[in-house]
Amino acid sequence: MKQKIIICGAGRVGISITEHLSNEGFDITVIDSNVDAIQKVTELYDVQGVLGLASHPNVLEDAGINDADMIIAVHNLTRLILLLVILQNLYFLLLQ
Secondary structure, eight states, X not given: OOOEEEEEOOSHHHHXXXXXXXXXXXXXXXXXXXXXXXXXXXXXXXXXXXXSOTTSHHHHHHTTGGGXXXXXXXXXXXXXXXXXXXXXXXXXXXXX
């Protein structure tokens, strides 16, 4: 079974990570609040896109956080990344 990875952020770094992991055959879902960025990444690579803010629990659920093996947060806002780490830890604690 493929590892499921959620990538939060479809900017330059997020797209670069998406490209590499997609080419390796991982099951990738990309979250971004920019519709153009989601459209671009889903057209370029065999990935799923979720439009929204990765700091919102319902967006993370739509992206499949319950089944995710890994979350990669790539964003220029440090506080968003810290919030994602907290949410990720809560989800994984609740699933155990």
